[in-house]
Amino acid sequence: MSTAMGGPALFIGTDTTYVALVRPRLDPADPEVREAAEQAGVSPEEFAGPGNVWALMWEQDGVDGGGFELPGLRDAEAEDFADRLLAELSFESGPFTVGAGEVLRIQAYPAAETCRFVSVITPPEGEELAPVTLDVPAVDADALRADLEDFRRSLA
Numbered sequence: 001m002s003t004a005m006g007g008p009a010l011f012i013g014t015d016t017t018y019v020a021l022v023r024p025r026l027d028p029a030d031p032e033v034r035e036a037a038e039q040a041g042v043s044p045e046e047f048a049g050p051g052n053v054w055a056l057m058w059e060q061d062g063v064d065g066g067g068f069e070l071p072g073l074r075d076a077e078a079e080d081f082a083d084r085l086l087a088e089l090s091f092e093s094g095p096f097t098v099g100a101g102e103v104l105r106i107q108a109y110p111a112a113e114t115c116r117f118v119s120v121i122t123p124p125e126g127e128e129l130a131p132v133t134l135d136v137p138a139v140d141a142d143a144l145r146a147d148l149e150d151f152r153r154s155l156a
Contacts, residue, residue, distance in 0.1 A: 006024075006025045006026075006027070007022065007023045007024050007025035007051060007154075008022070008023045008075075008078070008151060008154040008155050009021070009022040009023070009024075009151070009154075010022070010078075010082060010147065010148070010151040011147070012106065012117060012119070012136060012139070012144065013117070013134075013136040013137070013139060014136070014137055014139065015062070016059065016060075016061055016062035017059060017060050017061055017062075017134060017135070017136050017137060018058065018059055018134075018136065019056070019057070019058045019104065019106070019117075019119040019121065019134060019136065020056070020057045020058065021054065021055075021056055021078060021081070021100065021104075022054070022055050022057060023051070023052065023053065023054045023055070023075075023078070024051065024055065025048075025051035026047070026048035026049065026051065027048065028043075028044035028045045028047070028048040029044070033047060033048055053069050053070070053071050054069070054070040054071075054073040054078060055067055055068065055069050055070060056068060056070055056100075056103055056104060056121065058119070058121055058132060058134055060132075060134050060135075066129055066132065068103075068123050068124065068127050068129065070101075070103065070124075073101070075155050077100075077101070078100075078151075078155065079152055079155050081098065081099075081100040081104075082148050082151050082152050083152070084098050085098045085106070085108075085148060086145060086148045086149070086152075088108065089108075089110075089115065089141055089144065089145055089148070094110065095107065095108060095109050095110070096108050102122060102124065103121065103122055103123065103124060104119065104120070104121055104122075105119070105120040105122075106118070106119050106120075107119075107120070110141065111138065113140065113141055113142065114138035114139060114140060114141055115138060115139060115141045115144065116135075116136065116137060116138040116139075117134075117135075117136040117139075118133065118134070118135055118136070119132075119133070119134040119136055120132075120133050121133075121134070
């Protein structure tokens, strides 16, 4: 994440293959934001936007990626998704599925201290993107639990 960005972010995966739920907040005073705004022909404040729109992003194998905005998503819904994922990471029930509305379904396959995921991304109507299925390599379950707790705190 650039120093120009802030806001809550939850990344599930690795550096090269992940799905992320983010609510970017750009600082209009940041030199990178000012430069990008100038290139776009808008004010830095307009370029930064309100900082309250969620987005779903993904990348596979460090090459194929995409994303779209989720303007109707509220912080409470993002927190609910994180809560449900955290609860399921207890591994008491074996493989599990957690959804985030119509746009994201995560199937999890725990093994020892790690968890592998298959993420099914279905862009909302109006997006010119095809549905995507990502095979997310195994991640450390304790690290993901800590990330989920940090994400939940960032929403408070």
